[in-house]
Amino acid sequence: MSLRIFLLLAGLLASIASHAQRAAPAPAATPPPALSTAAERVYEMAKPRILQIRTLLQAAGRQSSLGSGFLVTADGLAITNYHVVSRFALDPRTYRLEYLAPDGAKGALKLLAIDVAHDLAVVKVERAGLPFFDFDPRAIAGRLPKGERIYAMGNPLDLGFTIIEGTYNGLVDKSYDERIHFSGAINPGMSGGPVAGNDGRIVGVNVAKSVGGEQVGFLVPAKFAAALLERAVKGPPLVIDKAREEVGRQLDAWQAVFYESLKTQGFRSATHGPYRGLESSAPWMTCWASTNTDQLPKPRAAINTTRCSSATQIFVSDRILTGRVDLSYSYYKSIDLNAFQFAKELSQRATGSGFDSRGGKRLTEQECRDDFVAAGTGAHPPLRVTWCMRAYREFEGLYNVTLLALTQDRSREALLAQLTMQGVSHANAVALGRRFLEAIEWQR
Amino acid sequence: MAAVMWIEVLSRNGEVAARERIEASEASIGRAFDNDVVIDDPHVAPHHLRVSRGEDGELVAEDLGTLNGLFTEHGAARVPRLSLAKEPGIRIGRTILRVHDAAHPVPAEKLLTPPRAHARWAAGLGVALFVMLLAMSWLNLTTEPSANHLLLPLLGLITVIALWTSLWAVLSRVFFGQARFALQLRIAVTACIALVLWDQLTESLSYSLAWRDIAEYGGLGAWAVLAAACWGHLHAIGPKHMRAAMGLVVALIAAGAMLQYFGKSETRKLVGQRATLGDLRPPVFRMLPLASADDFFRKAEGAKQKVDLARVKDPLPGGLLSEFDPSD
Numbered sequence: 001m002s003l004r005i006f007l008l009l010a011g012l013l014a015s016i017a018s019h020a021q022r023a024a025p026a027p028a029a030t031p032p033p034a035l036s037t038a039a040e041r042v043y044e045m046a047k048p049r050i051l052q053i054r055t056l057l058q059a060a061g062r063q064s065s066l067g068s069g070f071l072v073t074a075d076g077l078a079i080t081n082y083h084v085v086s087r088f089a090l091d092p093r094t095y096r097l098e099y100l101a102p103d104g105a106k107g108a109l110k111l112l113a114i115d116v117a118h119d120l121a122v123v124k125v126e127r128a129g130l131p132f133f134d135f136d137p138r139a140i141a142g143r144l145p146k147g148e149r150i151y152a153m154g155n156p157l158d159l160g161f162t163i164i165e166g167t168y169n170g171l172v173d174k175s176y177d178e179r180i181h182f183s184g185a186i187n188p189g190m191s192g193g194p195v196a197g198n199d200g201r202i203v204g205v206n207v208a209k210s211v212g213g214e215q216v217g218f219l220v221p222a223k224f225a226a227a228l229l230e231r232a233v234k235g236p237p238l239v240i241d242k243a244r245e246e247v248g249r250q251l252d253a254w255q256a257v258f259y260e261s262l263k264t265q266g267f268r269s270a271t272h273g274p275y276r277g278l279e280s281s282a283p284w285m286t287c288w289a290s291t292n293t294d295q296l297p298k299p300r301a302a303i304n305t306t307r308c309s310s311a312t313q314i315f316v317s318d319r320i321l322t323g324r325v326d327l328s329y330s331y332y333k334s335i336d337l338n339a340f341q342f343a344k345e346l347s348q349r350a351t352g353s354g355f356d357s358r359g360g361k362r363l364t365e366q367e368c369r370d371d372f373v374a375a376g377t378g379a380h381p382p383l384r385v386t387w388c389m390r391a392y393r394e395f396e397g398l399y400n401v402t403l404l405a406l407t408q409d410r411s412r413e414a415l416l417a418q419l420t421m422q423g424v425s426h427a428n429a430v431a432l433g434r435r436f437l438e439a440i441e442w443q444r
Numbered sequence: 445m446a447a448v449m450w451i452e453v454l455s456r457n458g459e460v461a462a463r464e465r466i467e468a469s470e471a472s473i474g475r476a477f478d479n480d481v482v483i484d485d486p487h488v489a490p491h492h493l494r495v496s497r498g499e500d501g502e503l504v505a506e507d508l509g510t511l512n513g514l515f516t517e518h519g520a521a522r523v524p525r526l527s528l529a530k531e532p533g534i535r536i537g538r539t540i541l542r543v544h545d546a547a548h549p550v551p552a553e554k555l556l557t558p559p560r561a562h563a564r565w566a567a568g569l570g571v572a573l574f575v576m577l578l579a580m581s582w583l584n585l586t587t588e589p590s591a592n593h594l595l596l597p598l599l600g601l602i603t604v605i606a607l608w609t610s611l612w613a614v615l616s617r618v619f620f621g622q623a624r625f626a627l628q629l630r631i632a633v634t635a636c637i638a639l640v641l642w643d644q645l646t647e648s649l650s651y652s653l654a655w656r657d658i659a660e661y662g663g664l665g666a667w668a669v670l671a672a673a674c675w676g677h678l679h680a681i682g683p684k685h686m687r688a689a690m691g692l693v694v695a696l697i698a699a700g701a702m703l704q705y706f707g708k709s710e711t712r713k714l715v716g717q718r719a720t721l722g723d724l725r726p727p728v729f730r731m732l733p734l735a736s737a738d739d740f741f742r743k744a745e746g747a748k749q750k751v752d753l754a755r756v757k758d759p760l761p762g763g764l765l766s767e768f769d770p771s772d
Contacts, residue, residue: 297587297588298588300586300587300588301586337586338583339726340583340584340725340726341583341584341585341586342726343724343725343726344583344584344585344586344723344724345586346721346724347720347721347722347723347724348586350720350721350724351718351719351720364716364751364754364755364758365712365713365714365715365716365717365751365754366715366716366717366718366719366751367716367717367746367747367750367751367754368656368716368717368718368719368747369740369743369744369746369747370654370655370656370721370722371654371732371735371739371740371743372654372730372732372733372734372735373734373735373736373737373739373740374734374735374736374737375737376737382727382730382734384654384721384724384730385740386719386720386721386722387740387741387744387747388717388718388719388747389744389747389748389751390716390751391748391751391752391754391755392755393755393758393759396755399748399751402719404719404720404721406721406724408727408730409727410727411726411727411728426748430741430744433741434737434741437737437740438737
């Protein structure tokens, strides 16, 4: 199994805050005295500018998820994460939004704009003449030095407003999405909270943390927040009943850019035993290899697997994560299996990875087509191919697609190739799928 | 020569309990001891029935004015007079009688099955089945070979066949008088061989034609094999009540098959098809010509149309996240 970093969106855990509270950890630790002055100053300045953003269940009037946000204009516009307001955006009849300021003020929030791809939203507080944050121009230009102290704020686990000192560590390497690597402890409930520099100007927005690592957090760069704010100020406001269509539009636009960029980055041919298959040259497609040769009992067929993943992940709703592309190749060579046994071994292995299950009824049932295909002449082996797709019920024109291909030129060795695409348009899926099939070759 | 008639009194099980040869031109039937045929049935009159020859030599039964009357064997309507030329059976009270003319045709002599023939067949087929299954599990073996792994399922199957055959043998003993275990075993083993072959055929065809529904719904064919096997077993027991019993068996099997079919189509509707290549065979089993990539993606459009339709047909309700689960 390849090593993977799993991102967990902080807001997702907000609703289990009660469990965390039961564990009753010590109250948020105060920073060590030597460093306290700067953090104290930043928090003092930020205090009237930060908010807790609650999603309430209309019927019960109680919170169903919690996040944070911060004011960016004098007339009450605030930035938060899209995932903090996603329940309300997708189902405004069941949920409503409310803010809680550190001074105890409470009130309704209006949702003005969303940016699903960067996980941002602009909300409006009905209060005028409020103090607000400025964006750090150095951060927007991407000129912040690595190692600079920055301060993440928010309301973790509903324990109260908190400031956490951490380190700016530049943009995450090998990532399609631009994300700032923040070394500091951010926690569920802080989603959408501001991250400011020494001078109290915004560097980024809390969004996620790594589950596998310690104190590895991720921020949305300030420039995307500034861009969305500009759109919210100038553009027409979001019609809340049409928010779902807007999410669909943004997902569609995202995948169009993503697949175009995949194409621009180019493809190369990678060797898998005596076969060759498609590999992306994009730096953010990370690949891992595994083998079964060291397994006991001794395997009867050698399997060498390469898995590449874009590791892109877009949060749409509690039930839908989308936007990933995986490419995997397994080269099978029989050690002492005969042709029938080898075919049986392949049948047992050739099942699509099930990362679709999370969507449940939010996707249609899966529909598949099978055939024997010659993707080209000459070195192209005949293939047994299966194409399966599910449609997103809420978003027209977006699908999850699995394409399986098995070479059929040898009876005791084979290449099993799999391409999975989440949230892709049919045209993009077919284009990449065709490229994928045509790249499978016998190279000897 | 004076015509002879035979009067048969049937037992409750439908077997002939008594058979009287009557050489006179007419015979009287009833409970009284002055009759030609005496019947111990409280619902039969002392002098119930007269069987005589009509002018054209045809046998005719006549009700002698009784309380419970005269019926054809299966009839519900009382008749005063009954011609026996075509339908030899009559019912009086709770007793069934059959009156046959000496000229009544009998079926041709049946060939005697040589002793132990069924046993030999059953043994032969059993060995064939055993070898087939052993070969099959050998061809499906992808882990380290182990005798347990190969033989244990076979042992299970042998037990099932033995139980199944015993059940039919007991039924046969009850209704036919003979267990005929060897014959029942032969039928059961034949059915098993048919099942195995059917299974292999559907799986192979499903691969060869790249048509997953063959394997998916091939299981329905197994129900037909089961029905045929039950027919064989029932036929061996005896043709009496065959139609009713077969009707029952067919109804049960049809119900089973329907249940399986609806189960499958429901899963298909809820979850859809699985992203798998199905049960694969060595590449030489392919029967379809290779499609071009263009053809394949054109075919795959069908999947798109289907999910698009499903999306429109069954849209999500307005409340997208209306189910309340804070623990999520």
